[in-house]
Amino acid sequence: MTTCCILGLGYIGLPTAAVLARAGHRVIGVDVNAQVVATVNEGCIHIVEPDLDQAVAAAVASRALSAQLTPATADVFLIAVPTPFRSGADGIPQPNIDYVLAAARAIAPVLRPGNLVLLESTSPVGTTEQVAQEIEEASGFNSEQLYIAYCPERVLPGRILQELISNDRVIGGLTPEAAKAGQAFYASFCQGELLATTARTAELVKLTENSFRDVNIAFANELSLVCDHLGINVRELIRLANHHPRVNVLQPGCGVGGHCIAVDPWFIAAAAPHCTPLIQAARHVNDGKSRWVIEQVQARAAALEDQLGRPARIGCLGLAFKPDVDDLRESPALHITTELLVAGLNVLACEPNLTDHPTIKLHALEQVLAEADLLVFLVAHSPFKGLDLSGRQVFDLCGVTEQDGSV
Ligand SMILES: NC(=O)c1ccc[n+]([C@@H]2O[C@H](COP(=O)([O-])OP(=O)(O)OC[C@H]3O[C@@H](n4cnc5c(N)ncnc54)[C@H](O)[C@@H]3O)[C@@H](O)[C@H]2O)c1
Numbered sequence: 001m002t003t004c005c006i007l008g009l010g011y012i013g014l015p016t017a018a019v020l021a022r023a024g025h026r027v028i029g030v031d032v033n034a035q036v037v038a039t040v041n042e043g044c045i046h047i048v049e050p051d052l053d054q055a056v057a058a059a060v061a062s063r064a065l066s067a068q069l070t071p072a073t074a075d076v077f078l079i080a081v082p083t084p085f086r087s088g089a090d091g092i093p094q095p096n097i098d099y100v101l102a103a104a105r106a107i108a109p110v111l112r113p114g115n116l117v118l119l120e121s122t123s124p125v126g127t128t129e130q131v132a133q134e135i136e137e138a139s140g141f142n143s144e145q146l147y148i149a150y151c152p153e154r155v156l157p158g159r160i161l162q163e164l165i166s167n168d169r170v171i172g173g174l175t176p177e178a179a180k181a182g183q184a185f186y187a188s189f190c191q192g193e194l195l196a197t198t199a200r201t202a203e204l205v206k207l208t209e210n211s212f213r214d215v216n217i218a219f220a221n222e223l224s225l226v227c228d229h230l231g232i233n234v235r236e237l238i239r240l241a242n243h244h245p246r247v248n249v250l251q252p253g254c255g256v257g258g259h260c261i262a263v264d265p266w267f268i269a270a271a272a273p274h275c276t277p278l279i280q281a282a283r284h285v286n287d288g289k290s291r292w293v294i295e296q297v298q299a300r301a302a303a304l305e306d307q308l309g310r311p312a313r314i315g316c317l318g319l320a321f322k323p324d325v326d327d328l329r330e331s332p333a334l335h336i337t338t339e340l341l342v343a344g345l346n347v348l349a350c351e352p353n354l355t356d357h358p359t360i361k362l363h364a365l366e367q368v369l370a371e372a373d374l375l376v377f378l379v380a381h382s383p384f385k386g387l388d389l390s391g392r393q394v395f396d397l398c399g400v401t402e403q404d405g406s407v
Contacts, residue, residue, distance in 0.1 A: 005074035013080035021059035023189035029067040040067035048326040095124040108138030124267040128199035147181035150199040152206030168192035172202025210264035218282035221289040224252035254397040255290035255332025257321030262330040290332040315372030318379025319351040326353040333378035
């Protein structure tokens with residue numbers, strides 16, 4: 001049995017803690033948010049993720065998992081804290097690794113030689129080296145005395161507990177020995193391949209994966225505008241094009257959101273602004289799609305108002321950044337709904353995965369369906385599938401009304 005100290009009990013850290021506990025490790029979960037610590041110690045969870053409630057309840061009940069505000073001595077330290085971005089010069093947002101460096105400083109007093117330190121937060125190239133530097137300054141231990149490695153997380157929200165075990169992992173050591181130590185640790189609960197490399201390569205691998213998706217979705221979003229202009233159904237177009245054995249266009253939407261895909265490409269662009277016109281353009285195309293949606297809804301609302309002789313009621317269906325989650329981070333649907341409200345439209349917002357929102361009044365799906373003059377489907381949540389929309393004005397940005405295979 002290994003004692004693991006996990007810093008950050010969010011969408012990544014908490015499921016990882018539960019999986020490690022189930023695999024027989026003793027897990028100390030650490031979070032700077034006292035509410036999160038209290039919730040976990042009650043055996044409860046503060047995020048939406050299938051089966052996580054049972055896994056955490058079982059881990060806490062068996063005393064394999066407990067949470068606290070500060071790190072304690074352990075064999076393995078795993079950092080899964082946020083890595084947001086902040087605005088930067090020349091319109092290129094800059095990565096903010098303050099939380100990662102704070103976590104590195106926090107573990108320094110309890111580190112012992114031979115400990116394995118794993119960074120899982122999505123990070124710009126060079127962050128693991130900075131973590132090592134921070135640790136050495138605070139503890140005196142260098143990367144020869146510790147095993148320090150970067151191991152990015154690539155789980156899909158909604159399937160995190162399965163994918164934590166089944167996905168292949170890239171493990172980038174600051175030294176070859178650190179990569180080996182990381183492989184041995186992940187082998188205790190992962191069934192996927194464990195691929196060793198350097199920390200810098202592993203950092204760029206993670207950013208590459210999400211930039212690949214962002215660029216591909218930008219292509220789909222650009223096609224959706226072309227199709228709108230030419231009167232062609234973009235989803236039928238993509239479905240047919242994808243019958244080519246070497247073509248795989250992703251789906252368009254109302255933009256791109258989430259903490260990863262809408263953020264990580266900027267981590268590459270910030271490090272190499274002159275080499276990344278395509279990556280930067282993709283970000284602009286995807287953000288531009290959300291602006292286009294706002295303009296389209298405003299135009300349709302104005303036309304409806306002329307027709308009805310009163311302000312149109314606009315149903316905005318979905319606020320999360322992707323289907324069947326409650327996660328609002330960088331959500332284009334949330335941004336679009338907020339902008340429509342700010343513009344003074346009569347918006348009826350519906351997010352079935354949330355009970356309330358601090359600034360947006362949420363309505364039940366039935367009420368929106370009964371009262372809205374225009375239904376704007378922003379996110380393909382399951383409750384939006386199979387609705388009878390005959391005779392309704394629909395603006396479907398996510399294909400949820402087409403899922404009967406009719407296109
Ligand atoms: N959510 C995903 O699907 C996903 C997928 C792959 C990678 N990632 C990456 O994983 C990292 C974590 O993401 P997340 O979604 O779990 O974030 P999150 O916001 O859900 O959770 C992070 C937690 O860390 C805590 N925290 C902040 N600073 C801390 C510190 N110094 N010590 C201890 N706890 C601290 C916060 O209070 C919060 O509870 C990010 O870099 C993210 O990009 C996330």
